[in-house]
Amino acid sequence: MKAIMIQGTSSDVGKSVLSTALCRILANDGYKVAPFKSQNMALNSYITQDGGEIGRAQGVQAEAAKVIATTDMNPILLKPKGEMISEVILHGKHYANMDALSYRENFVEEVMPEVRKALSRLESQFEVLVLEGAGSPAEINLKSRDIANMRMAHETDAAVILVADIERGGVFASLVGTLMLLDEEERVRVKGIIINKFRGMKELLTSGIEWLEEYTNIPVLGVIPYIDVQIEAEDSMALSSLRLKKPLQNEFEMDVAVIRLPHISNFTDLDPIFEEPGVGVRFVSSLKELKNPDLIIIPGTKNTVDDFIWLRETGLAQGILHAAQNGCQIVGICGGYQMLGEIIIDEQAIEGNGGVYMTLGLLPIETTFIPEKRTVQVTGTTSSGHAIQGYEIHLGRSQATQPIQPFIQFDDERTDGVITETIIGTYLHGIFQNRHFTRHYFNELRQKKGLEIISEDVVSDFERREQAYEMLDQHVREHLDMEKLYSLIK
Incomplete structure (x- = not known):
């Protein structure tokens, strides 16, 4: 099975949305594609047709890929409960409530066979896997027990695309710093870079991109302009950046x-x-x-x-x-x-x-x-x-x-x-x-x-989501080097 993996320099750089975009792009181009995230931490969950609970992002990505979501697409879901305790959901069902130390020291290695079984089942059904990482692959204090980033890239022999959010500032430092903290065998897996959420003139980035490609010897596959596309958010981090209407009461009826x-x-x-x-x-x-x-x-x-x-x-x-x-x-x-x-x-x-x-x-x-x-x-x-x-x-x-x-x-x-x-x-x-x-x-x-009532002739939520996936396909495809992307997948 062919595999491509989206990893980020930090959380909330747009990994989920870009993975969703790739799922729709590949599906529209005729591939049978599935999303995968071995371990997800999210408070927004998705219920599969058979009653399994997975991360909302993987449910959305499956919909973008035009396939039915299954628990194999997110075999481990962590739902924080407070005081360093999370509910651990394994293959869609409650497994245990665990503290962070017990999870990292005991559970992670025990569960790897289940993760591999999920991958094996997906491999038998799909042509391409779009993997999503979690947080950053360069968290050196967590790497020994990290099963969501480079270990999954190794397991699936996936080409990794590293994504950075330019809105945060320091985009070149975050990219170079992340690469420097990776081991050599991890670093060689990074085959491309995406600069995400760009606002402004791309020409102003040209010299920086040229320097970055020369310094890292990794091509920049695209600079993706910021887009306000209505894709469901995954966790409470998004609450701070929601596209909220101005909360002045006199502005609204x-x-x-x-x-x-x-x-x-x-x-x-x-x-x-x-x-x-x-x-x-x-x-x-x-x-x-x-x-x-x-x-x-x-x-x-x-x-x-x-x-x-x-x-x-x-x-x-x-x-x-x-x-x-x-x-x-x-x-x-x-x-x-x-x-x-x-x-x-x-x-x-x-x-x-x-x-x-x-x-x-x-x-x-x-x-x-x-x-x-x-x-x-x-x-x-x-x-x-x-x-x-x-x-x-x-x-x-x-x-x-x-x-x-x-x-x-x-x-x-x-x-x-x-x-x-x-x-x-x-x-x-x-x-x-x-x-x-x-x-x-x-x-x-x-x-x-x-107040005057408004027409009840509305577009269904399914139609709205489909419009969003198609808009995302067109937007990302326009700003991504698709030829290089497909060369990495193949």
């Missing part, structure tokens, strides 16, 4: 406040709201920032109990209750839904020290944490009659303490969530990706404010 929980996860649920006309979205971390929004969203979290305690300590819990009393619309998703209920029971210490926690009491439900995680793709119909799809990923099981109106009727005859006149609680991740429902929901909010 409607104001949405998203509670920025300390362990926020699967925040891609919020992406479509940024595109709703006349809607301003802002992240809130304190009571002072909450103000008087039209809608409060409590998103998913990796640690519901700790984040609810934080909600109380910051005064945001009381602020949310006050807003609810004044008719503010509230949506809670997954962990946020659990917080809207009356009580959380964690007698088995699934999260932290265990115990019983009185929550906001805005919805008549009680939640019990159990060890078995529910991970499944689902389809159904909302109470408003809109067909929806999404996925569940949670440990808690919630039951109504009095008669309720369910928010969703699933096609498997189960129901989910609660809806009242002002509050929605649901376990369904991806609810706002259902664009017809989203437009209808915000039109109802517009009507309540006396």
Whole structure:
């Protein structure tokens, strides 16, 4: 199997997006291609068709490659839980909660046979593998147990392309420094360089590129201009660089406040709201920032109990209750839904020290944490009659303490969530990706404010993603030396 690997001089240089671009480029050029990342650390996960949990980036890359995502594409997923503890997910299922030292010293070498099996299965099904590294391959304190970078390049005999983010500054120093810290056998695997997120005149880089190629004897395959393409982000690092609308309330007809929980996860649920006309979205971390929004969203979290305690300590819990009393619309998703209920029971210490926690009491439900995680793709119909799809990923099981109106009727005859006149609680991740429902929901909010409603003739989320992948293909292809790229793959 042919293989190409994208590695970076640091985290957040654009490895995931460039890997996505290569998956779509190769697929469009007729190759049967698959993404692969041996070990991923991310709070935004993706649920495969068979209920496995992998990094969101590999799910997106599989979609760009026009193939069905499997757990072989990301056999190890780490989901940070706080205090140097992460949930380890192996082949899509919960394996253990581990501290960093135990993971590096004991688990990494034990799991390599499973990683090789995943690679072997992919090799039997695909022609080309697009591998994505993690962080930087030059972290000298981690290299002995690093299974996400050069070890994978060796395992697959992949040509490595090293990517640097010019927006950070010091792009030549980061590239040369990374190469200098690699061992000789690692350095010879680096066959090309990409300078990413460039803004300005490429001609101004010419002398620097010429020097870099002469100094490193490695060709620069391309300088990729910055592009604001709507590809889902992988982890919370992206929150600091999201394309946020200006959070001045008077600039928008409607104001949405998203509670920025300390362990926020699967925040891609919020992406479509940024595109709703006349809607301003802002992240809130304190009571002072909450103000008087039209809608409060409590998103998913990796640690519901700790984040609810934080909600109380910051005064945001009381602020949310006050807003609810004044008719503010509230949506809670997954962990946020659990917080809207009356009580959380964690007698088995699934999260932290265990115990019983009185929550906001805005919805008549009680939640019990159990060890078995529910991970499944689902389809159904909302109470408003809109067909929806999404996925569940949670440990808690919630039951109504009095008669309720369910928010969703699933096609498997189960129901989910609660809806009242002002509050929605649901376990369904991806609810706002259902664009017809989203437009209808915000039109109802517009009507309540006396605003003019907007056409509900919207482009589906699938069509939007396809447009983004095609735009990414054209953009990267235009600025990359495709002849050199294919020579590396072949």
